Amino acid sequence: MSGLTRSSDGLDERRRRILFRAWHRGMREMDLILGNFANAEIETLSDPDLDAFEELLEPEDQTVFSWISGTEPIPPEYDTPLFAQIRAFHLSGRGLPD
Incomplete structure (x- = not known):
């Protein structure tokens, strides 16, 4: 997967910024997890x-990856309905390339 596949055309400035940041995390695995979710949602x-x-874009990649993968507990302040949605999206495989 080459990365950002969704155009930011038609998005407001905030959504464009989030979409860009989701695809430019630093750790490729997190780019794919958060970027694919952002593309879709x-x-x-x-x-x-x-x-x-x-808020989820602030912690270090490895930390967020450990929460998503279930190897570390999710702190209450990040254990939001959105986090559950991102994790379910990732675990479903919907964001993976064919």
């Missing part, structure tokens, strides 16, 4: 979900 996320997504 960015248009439909509510303002509270966008807040939660922006």
Whole structure:
């Protein structure tokens, strides 16, 4: 997968920024997990979900990856409905290339 596959055309500035940051994390695995989720869902996320997504972009990649993979417990402040949605999306394989 080459990365960003969704155009940011038609998105407001906040969604464009989140989409870019989701694809430019530093750790390729997190680019794929968060980037693919953002490609699929960015248009439909509510303002509270966008807040939660922006907060999830702050911790180190390896830390977030350990939460998503289940090797470390998720701190309560990050254990949001959006995090559960991202994890379910990842575990479903919907974001993986064919």
